Amino acid sequence: MGFSIIRDGARILARFGFFSGHHVHHTLFLKFGPVRFNSSAKSRWLDRQKNDAFTREAKVLGLRSRAAFKLMEIDDKFRIFKKDSPQCVLDLGYAPGAWSQVAQDRIGHNGMILGVDILPCTPPRGVSAIQANILSKKTHELIRLFFCKHFELYRHDRLHSETGYFHDANENDPSRFQQAQEYREIFSSDEYPNLKVALRNQPLDTILSDMYEPWPQTTGFWNNLTNSAYSRMANTSGLAIRDHVMSMDLCDAALIAAIDLLKPGGSFVSKLYTGEEDELLEKRMKMVFSTVHRYKPQSSRNESKELYFVGLKKRSQVDKLRVFSC
Numbered sequence: 001m002g003f004s005i006i007r008d009g010a011r012i013l014a015r016f017g018f019f020s021g022h023h024v025h026h027t028l029f030l031k032f033g034p035v036r037f038n039s040s041a042k043s044r045w046l047d048r049q050k051n052d053a054f055t056r057e058a059k060v061l062g063l064r065s066r067a068a069f070k071l072m073e074i075d076d077k078f079r080i081f082k083k084d085s086p087q088c089v090l091d092l093g094y095a096p097g098a099w100s101q102v103a104q105d106r107i108g109h110n111g112m113i114l115g116v117d118i119l120p121c122t123p124p125r126g127v128s129a130i131q132a133n134i135l136s137k138k139t140h141e142l143i144r145l146f147f148c149k150h151f152e153l154y155r156h157d158r159l160h161s162e163t164g165y166f167h168d169a170n171e172n173d174p175s176r177f178q179q180a181q182e183y184r185e186i187f188s189s190d191e192y193p194n195l196k197v198a199l200r201n202q203p204l205d206t207i208l209s210d211m212y213e214p215w216p217q218t219t220g221f222w223n224n225l226t227n228s229a230y231s232r233m234a235n236t237s238g239l240a241i242r243d244h245v246m247s248m249d250l251c252d253a254a255l256i257a258a259i260d261l262l263k264p265g266g267s268f269v270s271k272l273y274t275g276e277e278d279e280l281l282e283k284r285m286k287m288v289f290s291t292v293h294r295y296k297p298q299s300s301r302n303e304s305k306e307l308y309f310v311g312l313k314k315r316s317q318v319d320k321l322r323v324f325s326c
């Protein structure tokens with residue numbers, strides 16, 4: 001952190017914002033002048049959405065956003081998802097849920113998908129979700145717990161009964177997960193003798209991250225909910241450096257999740273906004289994955305600085321400290 005301050009004051013201010021939601025907007029206002037989180041930026045984005053062919057197509061196909069096409073293109077090219085064995089997929093920043101819909105379609109009904117988003121959102125059918133911040137260590141624990149214990153949480157876990165952490169569209173149909181061998185082992189005893197071991201394991205086959213900081217909530221506080229996740233996910237500020245720095249932090253968070261939770265051999269897709277730190281992220285990803293690709297899907301707008309890094313075949317021994325000390 002100290003290093004960041006010396007090198008670039010703006011960066012540390014932006015970083016600080018991740019840990020204390022409201023401060024970032026004030027702080028960045030001071031540093032750069034008004035950051036465009038205002039209603040005209042939002043209505044420009046909404047207008048562009050209305051006139052966009054991918055947006056219209058998404059509507060026709062019942063997809064929750066045009067982002068679905070980007071993941072389809074990525075999977076067509078790199079074959080992330082597999083149907084022949086049960087797959088566990090984590091979708092970081094899943095709201096409103098288009099990527100989860102694509103993952104669900106491509107892994108079939110043998111797999112499990114958990115979406116994590118800081119915004120409240122009802123996940124698509126067949127997908128489970130938690131509202132949580134991926135920058136929190138507790139979220140990692142919840143993810144692990146979910147994939148190891150899964151639906152039993154509904155019956156036995158105080159965590160769920162007291163706080164309702166997990167929303168699971170499959171709550172009424174647990175039988176389809178019991179078929180998978182590794183889950184049968186966990187559930188074979190009432191006392192879950194294997195659970196401790198399972199919790200140390202890396203349960204995931206694929207981690208997707210399309211995260212970017214949402215627009216701040218401006219209305220809807222009265223009902224203790226949010227205004228629609230769809231509108232709030234429209235989120236670039238228009239300031240290239242800010243978009244880049246924010247996205248780099250979220251990419252780091254997703255990469256840490258990949259190191260901790262992804263099986264050896266697993267795959268990783270992460271969105272970023274390009275800038276001077278791309279190469280550092282790429283270098284780190286190469287320490288975690290055997291192959292790393294940069295990819296810009298055709299459905300990603302030309303004028304957007306958005307890009308996707310795809311990591312394939314996670315290495316078996318990854319030292320997190322070494323990765324992040326480079």
Ligand SMILES: C[S@@+](CC[C@H](N)C(=O)[O-])C[C@H]1O[C@@H](n2cnc3c(N)ncnc32)[C@H](O)[C@@H]1O
Pocket residue numbers: 064065067068092093094095096097098099100116117118119132133134135210211212213214229233250
């Ligand atoms: C561009 S949207 C994702 C769109 C999604 N992939 C889809 O296909 O519908 C980015 C999402 O990242 C979420 N996000 C940003 N920061 C996050 C964080 N720290 N933890 C969890 N989710 C986060 C935002 O709330 C937002 O919903």
